[in-house]
Amino acid sequence: MFKKPAPSPDAPAAAVPPWRVLVVDDAAEVHSITRLTLSDFEYLGRPLAFLGATSAAEARELLAATTDIALAFIDVVMETDHAGLDLVTHIRNVLGDRNMRIILRTGQPGMAPERQVIRDFEINDYMNKTQASADKLYTSTLAALRAYDGLVTLERSRRQLECYRDGLETVIEATSNLFEQRSLRLFASGLLRQLSAMLAGAHQSMIVRAHGVSVMQTGSGFEVLAKAGRFDDPQADPLSPQVAQRLQACMARQRSAFDGDTFVGYFPTRSGVTNLIYLDGVQGAGAVDMRLLDIFSKNISIAFENLYLDREVRETQAEIIATLGDVVETRSKETANHVRRVAHLSALLGAAAGLDEEHCSLLLAASPMHDVGKVAIPDSILLKPGPLTDDEWVCMKEHARIGEEVFGRSTRPMLRAAAIIAGQHHEKYDGTGYPRGLRGEEIHIFARIVALVDVFDALAHARCYKPAWPMDRVLQLLRDERGRHFDPQLVDCLLAEMDAVLDVLARYPDGTQAAAAAAVAPAGLH
Known part of the structure; x- marks a missing residue:
């Protein structure tokens, strides 16, 4: 090779x-x-x-x-x-x-x-x-x-074995979570550590990917997936001119090679994405290291190919869910962009509340289905412009239970998240919500987040039963409902992120902006 x-x-x-x-x-x-x-x-x-x-x-x-x-x-x-x-x-x-x-x-x-x-x-x-x-x-x-x-020598061997073990654990974790958004980066990080352990002298290492033949036409053309050693320094430029030159040379020769004390691995995939591994300071590698590296490298392209195919399936899945969310919102004569705003606001609020990248990605993908149960609600109730009768309100509340049942039998993380959000996003922090009357942290954090951003967006935009509220009035209601309808800490996080929140609203506006009008009682919200 x-x-x-x-x-x-x-x-x-x-x-x-x-x-x-x-x-x-x-x-x-x-x-x-x-x-x-x-x-x-x-x-x-x-x-x-x-x-x-x-x-x-x-x-x-x-x-x-x-x-x-x-x-x-x-x-x-x-x-x-x-x-x-x-x-x-x-x-x-x-x-x-x-x-x-x-x-x-x-x-x-x-x-x-x-x-x-x-x-x-x-x-x-x-x-x-x-x-x-x-x-x-x-x-x-x-x-x-x-x-x-x-x-x-024994101590060095012990450290190397630990590095092998840690890297292998990371690779195993990545391959056992192929349906998670971060699986590609986890796999890349574990692979990098494995190769660094094989070439124990390596003091700088990085994995990048190049997008087909467009590499030479888009600047450096590389996206960093994982890095280690000196490249972890925030002040270091992982794609310095010298590094980029070596990566581009590897792309031109289309094979892995050593250049002095630097190893650049070339791993193309059938999907048109080429993965490159850069390891610096490997002058100590011996014949056994080279053999191990050669054997290990032959399987890398296959692993990356599987990851890319899996990611394509997950992205298609997410698009289908977003489209279904659009259908639900369109049927209830609410703006199609409502589900997109809820999705991006949920991910934004999740990050502000301290959720990691993986869980924020789940929120982004699953939150558009928060009202999927409304497909079972008759038009006479769903599209009614005035207040609902007691019987109609009982029927309307069924959509939370129905939405949970739609995805409740799935074992996929994204669909499980959709089930939780659909079933719990009408619960209230003080226990007065529906369908189960859950209270406080009994309500899943995903549902607490979607509950807040769903009401926020509904108030800020026109609906069939009300005009849009002025923003200062929307924010005042959030403050008033802090600790009652909404998780107080999440309200604080949303208020602290208002610049980013308003940016999301601007990126996904309604087709026709309704003018702000007089006060409408919040009881009108479904």
């Missing part, structure tokens, strides 16, 4: 970082002898870099400012008789560093008996200065670095 280019024979070898070694001793000659004895020491091609401190207090300051110290030689007696032992406790218990190898050195063994110190303190070796030879220093250092490297 793709091939990683071999490095140029003339390219300079990348500099390897040294092993950091800390020497803590109040005797200057100990520092000099240690550096001299280990001056030509190397392990795994990496030399030593020495850090020095002449007291435990100085060492603590140095440790606070330095990371990745592999080995520490620590004297016992310095500013106090047990300063070195206290420093060991600080490293292990306060800093929580279990990887650093610690070799305790002392010229006064009686102050820190070997058996007692090894038993009571988490050190890795004990050395008597008067008996330590150059060979002993060399072998102790080699053993310590070998152990440190093993611990660090």
Whole structure:
């Protein structure tokens, strides 16, 4: 599928970082002898870099400012008789560093008996200065670095396994919720984390999609689906000129490839959408990583294709529901744009009330069917311009129960939401609504939201039984009904979002704007 280019024979070898070694001793000659004895020491091609401190207090300051110290030689007696032992406790218990190898050195063994110190303190070796030879220093250092490297490798593997697990959980969650609005982005995010885990050196990563051949004709032509690493920085431009150039080059060659330390994956779908994965900083990938990536990548296009087909089905479903809502409203001689305003106002209010993107999308799709039960109400009642009789009002109230039954047997999230909204949006916060007399938070948040925006929009626009109300009068009624008809917190949210609310009204106006007229009693509302 793709091939990683071999490095140029003339390219300079990348500099390897040294092993950091800390020497803590109040005797200057100990520092000099240690550096001299280990001056030509190397392990795994990496030399030593020495850090020095002449007291435990100085060492603590140095440790606070330095990371990745592999080995520490620590004297016992310095500013106090047990300063070195206290420093060991600080490293292990306060800093929580279990990887650093610690070799305790002392010229006064009686102050820190070997058996007692090894038993009571988490050190890795004990050395008597008067008996330590150059060979002993060399072998102790080699053993310590070998152990440190093993611990660090295990920790890196543990983190990588956690990343694999987290990414896989996200992918599974996405594929098990294919009918949710965010499934495509969830899948993209999980896929990105999986690939980043496979190429453990990656420090920047991003998934984008390009819309067919129009990519080169519409600026960058890319929409970001998910990002990680440095791309998560709000100040970073995920589609910088350099990134966009590499993505466009991938589109031109129509295959996945490496470009230096960057991998760009190319995954076209039969629906005409091409998905691209950008991973930066993958120079550490090995042969096993490349094989895993190749196997993993062959299935990505199929997965994206299924997601796009599913999304197309859901969008068609939403269009059908919106059209049915239009039919219901048209039959009752209310404006067709009422259902669109209710849908967008519901999603707007849901976001203002703290609902996540997924639930706001459900509100947008399901709220147009809030009055679907009215299809069963006779025209003589539905279109009656004057007040309803008691018997007619009993019949009218049946539309909430009927609407709930229409979708109540479905297991699809969107249709379940439509059933809840249809059955509960005439309940009132104080318990005086219908059909069940639910009170407060017994009423589903979706229904409480639609109840508020449905009445708001009905008052603000002309209906067969009333002219439109002036906006100041509509808002005053909402305040008056706060805590009675409507959830008080939702009323506050709506009032706080009035600029956005008025923008929705302006985008979806009635065909013929009715002039505001005299007061009409709110009891006239169905």
